[in-house]
Amino acid sequence: MADKGLSLRFWQALPFLSAFGTALLGARLLSTPDDLPVHARTQGSRLEERRTARPELERAVPSMPGVDPLFARLALAASGPERCALLERIVPSDDAGVTYAIATVLERAQLISVRACAAQALARQPTVEARSWLLDLAEDPEPEVHRRALEGLASRDDAARSVVIEATHSEDLELRLSAVTALLNAKREEGYAAAVLLLPLVEDAETLSSLIDALGQSRDARAAPALEALLDSADRDSHLHAIRALGELGARSMAGRLEALLQLGSDEEFSAAAEALNRVAPERAAARLRSVLAFENGERQWLALSALLALDQPNSSAVIRAQLHGDDPRRTMLVLRHLTSRPDASFEAELIVITERQAPRLSFSALQALSKLATPSAQSAVQRIARSLPESLAARLGDSLAENADQARERRLAALTRAEDVAPSTLFELARDPTATSRDALLRYLDGHDVAAGVWAKVTEFAAEATVQRIVDRQASLQASVRDAVFEGLGRRGDPRFADVLRAAMQGEARNGALSALVQLGDPSVLPELQQLAKDEDAGNRRLAVQLLSTGEDPRAVQELERLGSDADAQVMSSALQALQTRSPELVGRLAEQALRAASPEARVDVLSALSDLKASLSRPLFELALSDADDSVAIQAIASLASLQGPASAQRLFSVVNDGHRSEEVRKEAASSLRRLGGPLARAHAELLASLSEPETVEEFVCSPQ
Numbered sequence: 001m002a003d004k005g006l007s008l009r010f011w012q013a014l015p016f017l018s019a020f021g022t023a024l025l026g027a028r029l030l031s032t033p034d035d036l037p038v039h040a041r042t043q044g045s046r047l048e049e050r051r052t053a054r055p056e057l058e059r060a061v062p063s064m065p066g067v068d069p070l071f072a073r074l075a076l077a078a079s080g081p082e083r084c085a086l087l088e089r090i091v092p093s094d095d096a097g098v099t100y101a102i103a104t105v106l107e108r109a110q111l112i113s114v115r116a117c118a119a120q121a122l123a124r125q126p127t128v129e130a131r132s133w134l135l136d137l138a139e140d141p142e143p144e145v146h147r148r149a150l151e152g153l154a155s156r157d158d159a160a161r162s163v164v165i166e167a168t169h170s171e172d173l174e175l176r177l178s179a180v181t182a183l184l185n186a187k188r189e190e191g192y193a194a195a196v197l198l199l200p201l202v203e204d205a206e207t208l209s210s211l212i213d214a215l216g217q218s219r220d221a222r223a224a225p226a227l228e229a230l231l232d233s234a235d236r237d238s239h240l241h242a243i244r245a246l247g248e249l250g251a252r253s254m255a256g257r258l259e260a261l262l263q264l265g266s267d268e269e270f271s272a273a274a275e276a277l278n279r280v281a282p283e284r285a286a287a288r289l290r291s292v293l294a295f296e297n298g299e300r301q302w303l304a305l306s307a308l309l310a311l312d313q314p315n316s317s318a319v320i321r322a323q324l325h326g327d328d329p330r331r332t333m334l335v336l337r338h339l340t341s342r343p344d345a346s347f348e349a350e351l352i353v354i355t356e357r358q359a360p361r362l363s364f365s366a367l368q369a370l371s372k373l374a375t376p377s378a379q380s381a382v383q384r385i386a387r388s389l390p391e392s393l394a395a396r397l398g399d400s401l402a403e404n405a406d407q408a409r410e411r412r413l414a415a416l417t418r419a420e421d422v423a424p425s426t427l428f429e430l431a432r433d434p435t436a437t438s439r440d441a442l443l444r445y446l447d448g449h450d451v452a453a454g455v456w457a458k459v460t461e462f463a464a465e466a467t468v469q470r471i472v473d474r475q476a477s478l479q480a481s482v483r484d485a486v487f488e489g490l491g492r493r494g495d496p497r498f499a500d501v502l503r504a505a506m507q508g509e510a511r512n513g514a515l516s517a518l519v520q521l522g523d524p525s526v527l528p529e530l531q532q533l534a535k536d537e538d539a540g541n542r543r544l545a546v547q548l549l550s551t552g553e554d555p556r557a558v559q560e561l562e563r564l565g566s567d568a569d570a571q572v573m574s575s576a577l578q579a580l581q582t583r584s585p586e587l588v589g590r591l592a593e594q595a596l597r598a599a600s601p602e603a604r605v606d607v608l609s610a611l612s613d614l615k616a617s618l619s620r621p622l623f624e625l626a627l628s629d630a631d632d633s634v635a636i637q638a639i640a641s642l643a644s645l646q647g648p649a650s651a652q653r654l655f656s657v658v659n660d661g662h663r664s665e666e667v668r669k670e671a672a673s674s675l676r677r678l679g680g681p682l683a684r685a686h687a688e689l690l691a692s693l694s695e696p697e698t699v700e701e702f703v704c705s706p707q
Contacts (some may be wrong), residue, residue: 071101080494083109084117092124099129106133110522111494112551116144123152131160138163139175141553141583147178154179154186161188168194173617174582177207184218192220199226203616205646209241216245224251231257232681235646240272247276255281262288267303274307285311293319298328305331309338317346324350329362336365343372352381409438416445424455431463439467446471453485460489468493472501484513491520499523512544519548527554534560539569546572550579558583565591570603574610581615589618596622604634612641620645624653635663636670643674651675651682658686658693669693 074086083105090098099122106118119137122130130152137149150167153160167179168190180198183191195215202208212230215223227249230242243261246254258280261273278285289311292304305323308316323335324347336354339347351373354366371382412426412433422445430442446456460468468490475486487510490498499521505514506529515533518526526548534545546564549557564576565588573595581588592611599607608626611619619641626638639657642650657663657671672693675683683690 074101074105078495078497080111080114083114087114087117087121090121090124092126094126096127096129099125099127099133103129103133110524111520112142112144114494115140115142116148119145119148119152123148123155131156135160135163138167143174143178143582146175147182150178150182151185154182154188161186161190165190165194168198172582172585173202173204173207173615177202177211180211181214184214184220187218187220189220191218192222195223196226199230203620203645203647203649205235205237205616208238212238212241212245213248216248219249221249221251223249224254228254228257233648236679237646240268243269243272243276247279250279252280255284259284259288262292267299270300270303271307274304275311278307278311282311290319302331302334306334309334317344320344320347321350324354329359332362333365336362336369339369340365340372343369343374345373345375345378348373348375348378351378355381355385409433409435413437413441416441420449422449424452424458427451427455428458428462431459431467434464434466436466439464439470442467443470451482453481456482456485457489457492460486461492465495468495468498472498475501475505480509483510487513487517491517494521496521496523512541516544516548519551524554527552527556530557531560534564539567539572542567542569542572543575546575546579562587562591566595570595570606570610573607574613577611578613581618585615585618588614589621592618592622593625596626601631601634604629604631605637608634608637608641612644616645620649627653627657632664632667635667639667639670639674643678646678648680648682651678651680654678655682655686658689 070086070089074083074090077083077086087102087105090102093099102118102121102125106115106122109115109118119134119140122133122137134149134152137145138153140146140149150164154164161183164179164182167175168183170176170179176198180191180194183194185191192215195211195218198211199208202211212227215227224246227242227245230238243258246258255277258273258277261269262277274285274289277288286308289304289308292300293308305319308319320335320338323331326332332354336351339351348370351366351370355363355370357363367382367385370378373379408429412430415422415426416430427442427445430438433439442459445451446459460471463471471486472490475483478486483505487502487505490502499518502514502518502521503523503525505511506518506526511529512533515526515529519530530545530549533541534549536542536545542564546561549560549564558580561576561579562584564572565580567573567576573591577588577592592614596604596607596611604626608622611622613619614622623638623641623645626634627642629635629638635657639654642653654671654675658668658675660668663671672690676687676690676694
């Protein structure tokens with residue numbers, strides 16, 4: 001009966017969807033493989049050709065998918081998470097109607113997350129129409145959208161892949177990285193060459209780490225030399241990513257290099273190298289880790305045990321049993337957590353003993369591990385012990401208590417009356433329960449207790465619709481912070497049925513919260529309100545305007561952001577420039593430099609600090625400019641900012657300041673200290689000079705090149 005009802009609603013919605021899909025999508029229908037553009041930049045002319053052909057194409061639009069309940073629900077889905085979940089369930093199909101159903105969602109979607117889900121769903125469709133849509137999305141301004149489109153194109157034919165290859169030469173670093181990663185993930189040989197060219201250009205640590213990860217996941221042996229070179233020259237985080245990537249790569253020739261890190265590396269390097277070595281040479285990893293567990297100091301023993309458990313080495317039962325019978329609580333706890341995630345009935349006796357005889361913390365962890373076992377004796381022990389636990393602890397055992405839905409509901413309802421401070425997880429579970437009993441009990445609790453605003457937001461986001469409606473009906477009587485949290489939850493929920501409530505709330509004290517929620521819902525009618533907010537005298541309101549304006553692509557919104565990029569408030573200016581940096585990097589660079597030069601000496605430090613949030617490719621020139629500032633406080637801020645970017649380029653600039661005898665002693669000392677913390681070959685080569693200018697640092701040794 002449910003499917004019949006959904007089908008009926010689908011046919012009610014079909015006339016609208018068919019007309020909508022025809023108007024938006026007809027121009028793509030007759031594209032053929034021979035008509036594929038050479039690269040994404042030709043899309044404008046191709047789209048114009050398609051618009052010219054629209055009348056003929058519209059007559060050939062295929063029908064939407066039949067009475068499949070999945071598509072009926074997709075047509076009527078209101079919230080973003082619901083649409084994404086349904087898009088994920090669409091299987092590959094040669095039926096062009098399936099592609100058009102997905103594309104209709106794409107065109108209607110305002111939420112970036114939904115557009116990304118639709119792009120991924122299109123990537124799974126083998127039709128010519130899907131490929132045409134992916135070509136249009138290959139240069140989408142949203143990284144998550146164009147990344148998924150490029151991944152879909154990279155796994156298709158040569159003509160589609162040529163678009164991805166062309167994107168590897170883009171001036172937009174994010175687009176270029178997405179294209180390289182797509183080729184690597186698709187195991188295309190062009191990906192490695194493009195990645196090697198891109199590596200020296202990447203200054204942002206997060207971007208570099210993403211590229212390193214993609215090289216490892218490519219399983220291409222040609223990546224080994226580039227990754228090995230990064231072990232010597234990369235910053236700390238990228239260095240660790242390179243270690244893990246060598247493991248992903250599976251290059252056995254790197255086993256000796258990885259094994260050396262188990263002896264000389266820092267704790268972080270030890271863990272990363274153990275995982276990588278286990279992938280490359282499992283037998284060598286097992287032998288080395290067992291040696292450390294037997295002979296090294298306590299900290300290294302804990303690391304070795306952690307690695308052995310994580311790597312799931314064969315014949316590890318003896319190691320686990322020894323720790324359960326041992327007298328080191330820290331290592332026992334580590335083993336208990338392992339047995340909770342990977343239940344093993346052979347340790348039931350040891351777990352029961354620890355549950356009954358050990359300290360509370362170890363006892364409860366053993367109970368959690370015991371609850372994962374399916375044996376009758378284990379379940380009996382869990383039921384017996386759980387009855388004496390407080391609700392907050394019993395709830396943490398979750399489904400292991402073998403409750404049915406009614407029993408779980410009764411336990412949660414009892415918790416509301418038994419405890420003054422109920423765990424948020426209990427409130428969230430009650431919120432998801434559509435029964436009137438749970439709804440009424442939850443609302444009574446919310447009315448009578450001081451519940452954190454964040455809990456209100458999550459309850460509103462995930463609760464059953466009837467519960468949310470009751471909360472919305474009483475929102476006017478709530479405290480301001482709680483009301484804002486409810487609006488935040490409505491925005492994250494992505495349900496346009498509550499848009500009217502939010503529009504009405506914009507006229508009162510809750511304007512900002514309601515406005516934020518409407519922007520999350522993708523309501524285009526709020527742009528005038530955003531433009532007014534962007535001119536508000538309060539800098540905090542202007543910062544909010546930047547945040548909200550940056551979520552849309554309307555040219556008027558972009559114009560407001562450009563204006564705010566010269567705002568007198570450093571934080572407003574910085575936020576606007578961050579929002580613009582993927583759209584207009586040249587403009588951002590020019591505005592940022594103007595702001596830095598125009599600021600008074602007292603304000604330059606604040607301006608420079610605010611600009612630190614820009615991408616490394618935009619912020620580095622500003623830091624280097626400020627490095628020569630006559631005001632020492634500005635130069636010191638520039639030194640700190642350069643050091644935060646890490647990498648060889650920063651090290652060279654810091655070393656030039658250390659060697660500059662015309663700079664003040666304070667500035668040279670700061671540069672020397674920053675370079676010592678940064679580490680790397682240059683710092684090691686001039687360790688004595690740096691030590692003479694800076695105080696000794698008590699930092700963990702970081703080994704880049706163990707030999």
